Amino acid sequence: MDKVIKLTKIFLKNSFSNMDARMGISTKSKNKILIYGILFLYFAGLIIFLGYNLLDGLIAIHQETIFVGMILFMIFGLAIIQTIFSSINILYFTKDSEYLLPLPLKPYQIILARTNVMLIAEYLIIFLLGFIPLVMYGILTGAGIIYYLTMIFAVILIPILPVLFISIIVMFIMSFAKLTKNRNRFQLFATLLVLAIIIALSISTSGMQQDLTNEEMAQMVVKANGMVELIKGYIPTIDYLMEALTTNSLFTAIVEVLKTLGITIVGFIIYMLIAQKIYFKGLVGNLFGGGASSSNKKINQKEYRNSKLYKSYVGKEFKNLARNPVFLMQCLIPAILIPIVMVVVVYAGLNSEGMGLEQITQMLQQMPTNTFLIACAILGIIQFFTMFIYISITAISRDGENAVFMKYIPVSLYKQYMYKIIPNIVMNIVTIIITLGMAEYILHLPITTLIALFVVATIMGILQSIAMIIVDLKRPKLNWDSEYAVAKQNLNLVFPVLLAMLNIAIMVGAVFLLKDINVYLGMGLLGILYIVATVVTNKYLYNKQYELANKII
């Protein structure tokens, strides 16, 4: 066990030193504490603000216990989403595996240490998004000591099963790595397959809603804390813990926690048994099997054709993103996947409350939709989706030590920055089109409004792209040994979120200030604001193009 703890510490240290180096704060511990502190307070404040408003509303209609259920579901869902994106990288794509295999370690020790890293990464986020709202619930409802003790168990136990479940799916798929002739293509295929399986599973389980008549629904809503019944019956451990958290009986709480603990332990034993059988097969296959792609195909004459530099450069950027499984998952896929997953989740949620999309659409269409308020709401949603596009924020760092290439070729740095952000702008536009498509389907907005929204959102996307490459130039992470260090364990990724939050705050402010303004006039004003911001940011990038590249050496 001692070796497991030591291994876990080393894996974690590696991750965090990457983050520290990224922030340029490895030696200044005071600064480190300050930066982490500010980030923590910012997000904690945001969560308390949102959570308080929601809980306050639920208490007013005597439905506060549904808040506990929602938080537990959210922890579970977060653990699934996080693990989908991190497990394949942590388990297979880190380079240290190659150095670990020859060491005198037992397979279970490596598996346990890797699993610990995944879980600890979950707990950091869950502390913010789960622990804080649950404590808030306890305070606002005057809960006793039983609640707080049960809550600690709940926060610790809930993420374990989803992490183990997703990891097993990943291990199963990767166990075929040895058989493949083309390792790179297989890595890509495995990553996409994991995503497809999880989406298929979540869609199929969302169809398992209880068949309730309208009368039954109405009764539940009227009955104190009756709404909580609506979210029961999906995941047993959540049901047990919900019961434990909302009961006044110590005995019931202990029994329910023990039931959850029992299921988790059984799940863990099954996980270890399967993992020990299949993990190393996949790991060795992925590291050494099959070799990289190899072809003896003759070069086609077309391949000698020259193209414009911008096409060639942007093409190189896209190829680098699409052919690298980690970059593909972290930078390209979210632009398409996140809006789609959100729609699935919202649709499933509405369905489970007995409302079909058609009813929602009808209800919304009865309201005036072509308003500044709705337009700002759509822009806010687009901001929420596009903040997960990490192409620009990693544009320089993705090149690693090879980034010096930019400095010795006879192409101006500004031009190269522009070529590097084009994929970010393109993926922004993809997200915007998907989101506007969904909005159009639900709200039937006039084409002119859609065009106005598209234009403003695209300008915001260009601003994001330029601003984020500036951040990456100021804090580049060039000495990495795993792509994962750039695309995930990278505190710079908080900057797109901060910018999106700022933009959402501007939308909220605009709605308050310009309440009844004509939608086109409002969009025009927002458009002008963002054009000015984009021009100023772009001017800064142009004027400082050489100074900004000083850290690329």
Place this chain on the structure above:
Amino acid sequence: MIEIKNVSKSYVKGKKSVDDLNLEIKNGEIFGFLGPNGAGKTTTIRMITGILNIDEGDILIDGKSIKKEPLEAKKNFGFVPDSPDMFLKLKGIEYLMFMADVYDVPQNKRKEKIEELTKKFGIYNELNNQIQSYSHGMRQKIVICGALLSEPKNWILDEPMTGLDPKSSYDLKEMMREHAKSGKTVFFSTHILEVAEKLCDRVGIINKGKLVFVGTFEEMKQKFKENASLEDLFLEITEK
């Protein structure tokens, strides 16, 4: 022609990594840049190629200042960096075509030049594979091909022989000789003293940021110990 004029560079205030360096590499010359680890070789090469800013002095490549006219100066050289692990996700042919686009290699010359270079280095049949599937030596070869594709007048090579097999190393040396014979310049850094002795018209030895010797090997022998081995001479110069 490469002219390095009174160039200095400090990473830490008060400690010069390169101190008042003056060098002129003439047309038709192969110039070897030698020095122990940390002497300032890579820093110098990085300043010549525009990767690092110059604190004091200037560097001219065929009369163009890397400080004042960086893009014009960069068109005048082809550079092979010390690490060939670049653009690993691109296929060999994609990388070469990208370099051809960057350096504006005319359409009618591309095919001929790519075939000539890659066949010489024995990697022509690998061009349709991703660079990450190449061995270290093959990566070194594709990077060299990329740098030489535009037929630059000045070659700047940082440790170019590392990882090359004897045949490729021989071919590269022959290419360097041919290049110099046609009146162009080769500037390269190396640790292999024998290569420098056999190949270079002149060498420069840098130690602790200062140029401690410039000249031919004959001049080096005359200046120091006539009968000493090359290794002894190098050690005497750099450990003084």
